[in-house]
Each structure stands twice: as C-alpha cells, then as structure tokens.
Amino acid sequence: MSELIPSLSTLRALPQVQQPTYEDPVARQHVIDRLRALPPLVFAGECDELRTKIAQVANGRAFILQGGDCAETFDGVRANSIKAKLRVLLAMSVVLTYAAQVPVVKIGRIAGQYAKPRSKDTETRDGITYPAYRGDAVNGFEFTEDARRCDPERLVRMYNASASTLNLVRAFVKGGFADLRQLHAWNASFVRDTHVEKRYEQMAGEIERALGFMEACGVGGETMRTVDFYASHEALLLDYEYALTRIDSRSQAPYDTSAHMVWIGERTRQPGGAQVELLRTVRNPLGVKLGPTTTGADALEIADRLDPTRVPGRITFITRMGASNVREKLPPIIEEVEASGRKVAWVCDPMHGNTFETSKGFKTREYAAVVEELNGFFDVHEQLGTWPGGVHIELTGDDVTECLGGAFQLSETDLASRYETTCDPRLNRNQSLELAFMIAERLNRYRGKYATESPAPDWNE
Template identity: 45%
Template structure:
C-alpha cells in the first residue's frame, strides 16, 4: 500500500536535466509513503516541469542521442547554474538604472566573443549563442531559478510539515504509539511547547513535590502507588477544557454581581452511592434549588456539584482507636475503607475513584441530555418525602406560576428554547491527594488544566503559603476555591490570593473565597477579610459555607450540625456583605437528596434522638431535602 516518494517519471523534469539545486530541496522519503501523498506537488515543481515539457524539443524515435553529448549537457547545466547564482547576487547589488544600462552595453559589446561558462558572470551567459540544444537547457534552468525565493520557501515549508506529520503516522508510528504520546489529540504533552503567561515561572505539575505537604495518606508500597499514577496519566479526561473555561467565564459574571453560584453535594462520596437513583436525587435537589433562585431573584445560577470525585477528606488525626486497636483514620474511599479492617491506604482505590467518577459523569450527562432538567416538567420533579414540609406548598405555587408563564409565552408564538430543556452542571472536589491531581493535569494550548474536574478548592488545613498544595494550585488554569476560616489573617488572605492569582485582569473568575467561620465568629472575622480584599483591588467570588464551623458532637457520639446555627451564619454573612458594599455571590452546601436525619432542627424539628434513624453519611452530617428547601427561600428573599 505504499510506493516511493518520487519515481523516475515523476521527477523527469528535474532529475534528468541535472538540476541539483531544485532537486535537493525535495523531500527524500524513499519508502512507506502513502500513494495519496503524491498529490501534494508544489507550484515550484509543477511550473518547472510544465516549462520543461513545453520547451523540450521533440525527437524522432529513430534518432539516437550520443552518450557523450548527454554528459556534455550535464556539465553545461551545472556550470550554467553556478553562473546564474553568481550573477543573481551581483544583480541585487546594482541599484541605479545607469548600472543596468552599462551592463546592457557590455552585453552588446561582447556578443561576438566566444561562449564561456566558467567566469560566473551573467554577461558571459548571454554574450554568445550556444548550440540550440544547450541554449534550451540553459533557458529551462533560468526559468526554474527565476521563481521567487519567498514563494519556494513558503511552499516547501508547508509541504514539509504536512508530509512529515502524515509520514510519521502512516509509515513510522502506529496509532497506538501516537495515543501514548498525546493522550487525546487536543492534549499536548511536549514540555518544550510554549507556555502561556498564565503559567507561573518555575512551575510544573510535579513542582509541588519539593515542598512540605500535609494530609497525604501513608501508602506502604511506593512502587504500587507510582504504577497507579502512571496508569491515571494515560486515561482520558473527565471534563473538557472548553467546559472549564465556560465555568470560569460564568464565575467572572458572579464576581460582577450578575450571576449566583450554587455549589453543593456530599461531604464525601461513597463508591456504593454510584447508583442511578441517588445520582438522580443529587441532580434533582440542585435543579430545585437553582429554580428557586432563578425565579425569586431573577438571576441566572451556576450549578457546581460536589460530585464525581469528592472521595477524599482531610482529617485532624492520622490514626484513631477502634475496639482497642489503633488504625489509620478513614480518609475517603479512594484512600481506604470505612471498615476498621480496611484502613490501610491502597493506591488501587485511586483508580476505582476515577472509574466511579467517570460513571457518575456519564449518567449525569445522559440525564441532562434526555430532558431530565426540562423546566416544562418541573412539576414532575418529585418532592417525595418533603410533601409535608411547610415549604412544599410555596414550591408548588412557584412551579405552577412558572408553567403558566411558559404556557403564555408559547401561546404568543415564542419557540421552544432548547436552553429550557437542560442545564449546565459542573463538578468539583477538594484538591487533596496531589499525586492523583498531578496525574490528571494535562497541558493544552500552553496552559495546564486539571481535567479530572471543573473546579477544585484548597482546604483550610492545606492552605499554607510555603506548602505543596499552594504550589500545585498556583499553576493550574482551572477556577479554584479557597476555604477561609477563623485562623486566616486578613493580610495572609491577600497574600494567598496574589500567589494563587498573579494576573487577575487576564483571568477573571479564577478565585472563589469560601468563608466558613462558625455562627459565633462570622461577625468578628468576615468584615476584616472583606475590607482587606477590597483594599487590594481583588475582584473575587465570595461564597458562604455555613456548615464546617457549626459541627458539634452529641452526647450519644453523633456528629451533627444544628440547623439554627447554619441558618444564622448564612443570614449574618448576607447582612455583612451588604453593609460593606460587597456581594455574596454563592453558597457552598453539604447536602443530599435523600431523606436523612443528620442535622438537627429545621422544618421537621429533628432532635438528637432522630439522628439514629437515617444517619448514613460517610463523614460529616448533611442537610436533607426539607432543610435545603428552607435555606433556598432565605437566599431567595435576600436577592
């Protein structure tokens, strides 16, 4: 299925006439080049061959050429080429018309002189008429050489790169080899490629390894861990670069006060929860909350789920004692198991986390593409167990009003907008295990993206300026969040933002500050942080996490969060932003679409005795469906 790049017939006008200068510029691929590549003939070659075909004298078949004449012709041509090149250089140096006139006079004066091809001057080429056969050869060579250098250079360069690329694919490398070098065609893995100005100097996806690090699991087998990371590097992305950039554009609108950010999901995902019914519930609660915000606040909403990757959690202790035995703390299912006999960190769980994330993303996109989020069917978004909630009637009235409005619009002749049938849903997780995050980092168009998620955040326990997590986060192009707790000083916050975000004007929407003080500390901490960021001229997205600062442990040993404290911190945060001329652009919730009993209080008035009924979290307590609906109405009333 292949043939030589040029056979004798296709090179007849150049090779047979001995034109070394033109011939040497051709590509000398001699084998394994596809037949269709012969179609890529340049203007230089075609023009030259056409001129030779037209100018070459025809011979009767019975006329025999003398071998000595052919040899003599080759020598004449070589000398003519040298003469022409030397003359061309001399002609470029002549700038005045008078010099050209003198040259013409010199040519006329020397017409009668014998022909010499050894002097290397243009006058000698024209001073006498050589034999007709030789004169034709010289003329053909001059025509070919007269093509502009610029045209030849551009044409040959374009052809060279095209043939080089195609030849490597078809003749040298298999598609499997190409796939190993470039995971997907859009992803660049060559470190020599030009980097975008957004990439900080002295940064690589692995530069974090030179810094102190916290919250990393102690894997007993380092070789097995490295093998898993190499495998992860070869796997496809979970999200596209275009999706990441679209989220950053939307977050820039949030920072400008034109949009609202809704971020929520499980505290820590579980592999066993990768089920269709539970994924549907997670999407349903995101849709209902955003519907309340869009309808009440008349503001577009960006939905970012803590989903498809939120398998790891930071812990305050490395170990814990269970039944008198000291074991590793449970760090999430992509690190170790919840059972006390399965606490040894296992790197194979990172691969399981990747595959479960991919399955979750695949099913979520399938639902959204099939009309699951069609706003015309919002009434079918089953409220189930929350029907007896004091807020369910308000939600039902809102859905009825929306459907009436849509019916009126369609009756007036407005088309069925496809934007009403689906929604954007982005995914996020805490960037905790840096080995996994490095393996999911790919270079595209001179930037480095973490293609394992759209949005990552750096936790309050791992935000040290001189530590590994800040080093990794400062180099990726994804939008990132920063958890801001009561231990954060105002000047430290500004310094951290500037290190993570060295060029704010070029990348709006890059930084989201997620405050999590606790109900009793928000009034003392938040104003100073807002003022410091405003003074530094940094336009960030402000978001409120009213959960992590309000966790308590009951007498019977359950971790819980009083709904009243969650509600209070959110209300105070809203009021403080308004008082300081700031904009609370988002909320960060730990919630579930299931009917759990993990946070006490709320519209169902749950107490500590109810915690034992449906306490299913793998880590921290989450708000249930009814509690989320109530919180949504609070946000709605303030926008």
C-alpha cells in the same frame, strides 16, 4: 510532563499535609502512570465557560449554588442516588433563580469528592487503633486493619467512579431531566414537608404559567430544557490531581481535568505548599476555603500566589467562619481584599464552622446555626456594599437524619434512624429546599439595593 507543570518530585519536596502514606512506592507510581494515560474527565473549554460565569458572580450579576455530599463513596455511584442529588440541586436553583431573579451557576460537590482531610491521623475504638478513614479514594470506612490500609489502587477506582458519575449527570442535564416543565414531577417525588411543599407548588405553578405564555409567544428553546452543570471537589490528593493535569491541545495551557473547579481546603492552603504549587499552574477556576483564623493579608497572599495576573473568575473565596464568628471575622477580610482592587466571588460555607458531636457520638449540625451563618454572611455584605456571591452546602437527595432542626424539627433522638454519612452530616432534601427559600428571600431583598446599570449576563461573552 510539560515544563509548564512542576514535576512530581518537585511537588513532593515541598511541604504537604493530609496525604496518605502508602506502603509500596512502586505500586503508587504504577497507579500514577496508569492515571496519566487515561482520558480527561472534563475539558478545558468547559472550565473556561465556568470561569466566565464565576467572573459574572464576582461582578454581582449571578449567584453560585455549590452542593453535594461531604464525602462520596464508591457504593454511592448508583443512578438513583446521583439522580436524587441532582434533583435537589436543580430544585434549589429554580427557587433561587425565580424567587431572587438572578442567574444561578450550578456546581456539584460531585464526581471527585472521594477524599477528606482529617483532624487526627488515627482512630481508636475499644482500645484498638487504626489509621483514620480518609475517604474511599484512600482507604475503607470499615474499622479493620485491612480496610484502613492506604491503597493506591483506590485512585483508579476514584477515576472510574467519577467518570461514571459525570456520564450520568451529563445525560440527565442534557437529556430532558432538567426540563423546567418537570418541576411538578420533582416535587411529587421528593418534597415531603407541608409548608415547604406548598411554597414550592405555588412557585412551580407560576413558572408553569410563565412558560406557557412564553411558548405561546414563540419564545423558548434549549435553555428551558437543559442546564449547564459543573463538577467540583477538594484538590486534596496530590498524586491524583497531578496525574489528571494535562496540557490542552487548543491553548497549550495546563488544566486539572479531574473537575471543572477544584478548591484548596482550610488545612492545605499554605502558599508555599505542594497543592498551591500545582494548582497555581492550571487554568481552572479555583476555590479557597477561609476559616475564622484567616486575615485579609492571608487571603491576599494566597490569591496573589494562585492568580498573580488577576484573571476574572479565577478565584472564589469560600468562607467558613461559624455562626458565632461570621459577623466579626468576615468584614475585615472582605474589606482588605476589596481595597486591593481584586475582584473575587464570595461564597458562604455555613456547614463546616457549625459541626459538633452529640453525647451519643454523632457528628451533627443545627439547621438554625446554618441559617444564622448565612444571615450573617448576607448582613456583612449588605453593610459593606459587596455582593454575596453564593453558598456551598453539604447535602443529599435522601431522607437522612444527620442535621438537627429544619421543617421536621429533627432532634438528637432522630439521628440514629437514618444517619448514613461516612464523614460530616448533610442537610436532607427537605432541609435543603427550605434553605433555598431562605436564601432567595435574602437575595431578593438585597438585589434591589445592589442593582447596577450592568445588563443581564450573557454567558456567551
């Protein structure tokens, strides 16, 4: 490895949390060596493009839509499943772009979200205790001794699953699936709620007429048929992120080529920790999750560690305060960061602070709580005169029953019918689209107040 990147032994000597314990260190090192020899999953130029777009978000000229599975699974690497997730995100982005009149930066929790931090190291059922499931990249979901054993070979499976997913996503977004003229086709195949469907169809008809007018005037081109779509995941597993960190031949700078954007979780953002030490050296745009115990000083400390030279678009703060905390806990953080002169993208994760367990043992979230935290996020930014830069949502393209409420008013008794997540509950496709309309309304209302003399963003700047 280059001297620009800390050695693995240096990283392992630093504090690290949420890492798997492997029984065979030789097998572990063999896997790392194999991964280091494999091609990158993303390219430095793509990461630079995304960083430029996030800089536009930080300046109040665009909005981030980041979403996907809580935890991807190897079995989920199927064309229909990937297509369904992409379809929901594209439909949501069209709603936001058209209804709120802002460019939307589309980032998936996809092609790498195979590991999860856990609050407990073990799980006990009927008096039997095994290691907790930490995602398919670490161990198996099945509650058996063999499945729950941490296996480094799963890191190679993670790489292969991510490569397959990225290949298919690139084919979809550049091969015609993302064409705006497909709006009605997306609707026919996945919008099931009458209220949401009516709003979506009305909007799709308006867009279709606008496209027809533009084409009649000779305006059109590739931007109407393809989209830029970026991959992201939590940079949790140190061995994997280290192995995929490479020196770009063009710039001679390090990039984490496992994803375009990676983020550091609430549990792993220690300024002197191993994850921070590795990621401070790479040039990718970075996300940092901030929970309700975070102070403004905490946020500035991690930002200064990761981005001492204040590169535009480098830092995105993803706040996860909870519906009951957001109006109290978020303002002082934003105020202190803004007072420092640092420009970051502020993104709301309304999912992780609103999780609870039902009496039947289902982890779930209330759709109403998700909306409440988002409303609080927008309220805070309106009060402070800052830009609400995006949302970070756990969702799926399937008709699951994992989150309560929404258009169909799912109740606790409905959860058992299609509860399919291996970790945290996700919004289903109708709840996701319903949420997009809510966000668009808030954005559109605030956009006029926030409007500046800045021209519309040019992604080629």
